[in-house]
Amino acid sequence: MSALGTGLSRLRAATGGAGTRWTAAAGDAGTRWTAAAGDAGARMAAAMVHRGDDWIRRRGQLSRGRTGRYRFAHFGEGTRIGFPVGCLFNTEWISLGSRTLVGEHVSLTAGMAPCQDLGDRPPLLWIGDACVIGRGSHIVAHESVRIGGHVYVAPYVYITDQNHGYTALEEPIGLQIPANRPVVVGDGCWIGTGVIILPGTRLGRNVAVAGGAVVRGTFPDHCVIGGVPARVLRRYEPGTGWRAVDLDRTRSA
Structure with a gap:
């Protein structure tokens, strides 16, 4: 029983470590994706503002x-x-x-x-x-x-x-x-x-x-x-x- 208990403990530690690493990796990936999405959104918003400004200037000129x-x-x-x-x-x-x-x-x-x-x-x-x-x-x-x-x-x-x-x-x-x-x-x-x-x-x-x-x-x-x-x-x-x-x-x- 002692050997079996030791084996189970080692298995739990190994799988727990892998789970922790997977969770951390997933968290890092999610953070990078969120940052990338935020940058893309900011670039899109800036492009829309500039296009809108150009449109207003063209339409507003006399x-x-x-x-x-x-x-x-x-x-x-x-x-x-x-x-x-x-x-x-x-x-x-x-x-x-x-x-x-x-x-x-x-x-x-x-x-x-x-x-x-x-x-x-x-x-x-x-x-x-x-x-x-x-x-x-x-x-x-x-x-x-x-x-x-x-x-x-x-x-x-x-x-x-x-x-x-x-x-x-x-x-x-x-x-x-x-x-x-x-x-x-x-x-x-x-x-x-x-x-x-x-x-x-x-x-x-x-x-x-x-x-x-x-x-x-x-x-x-x-x-x-x-x-x-x-x-x-x-x-x-x-x-x-x-x-x-x-x-x-x-x-x-």
């Missing part, structure tokens, strides 16, 4: 014949305004040329406030053909902002034709009568990231504006400008080509 609740003075063939749109108001006085791409979160406005009746007048904001307006930019027109063809505006640029007055000493600046001066950006210009273009600015053809510049005044064709306030840094002169401008001499003058 194009000719699909401008939703917005009515434009003109909306050219092949032009797109990305979704989500920024602030768009009084679009009846905004004209967009053909094949122009306006990025997401871009604000295009005419007049002082939404639903303002600006009367029987031509568009206050005019953007030409084949332009690009970078995401997050603001173009604010009260009298006239005119942007030529093939103009590339980088992200987060601000263009306006209106400044608040500031000369009344006892009146908050925000309540003082503003002053308007038309803005013109010539064909083929490049406007760098973060540029501010102030009222009265006139840029010639193919002017490159360095990022972060604050621009006011009139600038000739074929030049590079930058700084605060912006100055001509390089310019093209027929017969001599491109040359740098002597800033020290310019400042002293």
Whole structure:
């Protein structure tokens, strides 16, 4: 009986160990399967979110014949305004040329406030053909902002034709009568990231504006400008080509 009991004990120990190992292995496999299933589910969910986001952006963008609740003075063939749109108001006085791409979160406005009746007048904001307006930019027109063809505006640029007055000493600046001066950006210009273009600015053809510049005044064709306030840094002169401008001499003058 002693030998039999010892044998049975050994058998139980052996089968118990095997059972324990099998249970542990099964548990490990289940954990791996659960982790794999969780990873697959997360990847599937991410893919669905991205596809949904792409679908919403495609359906939400504005194009000719699909401008939703917005009515434009003109909306050219092949032009797109990305979704989500920024602030768009009084679009009846905004004209967009053909094949122009306006990025997401871009604000295009005419007049002082939404639903303002600006009367029987031509568009206050005019953007030409084949332009690009970078995401997050603001173009604010009260009298006239005119942007030529093939103009590339980088992200987060601000263009306006209106400044608040500031000369009344006892009146908050925000309540003082503003002053308007038309803005013109010539064909083929490049406007760098973060540029501010102030009222009265006139840029010639193919002017490159360095990022972060604050621009006011009139600038000739074929030049590079930058700084605060912006100055001509390089310019093209027929017969001599491109040359740098002597800033020290310019400042002293």
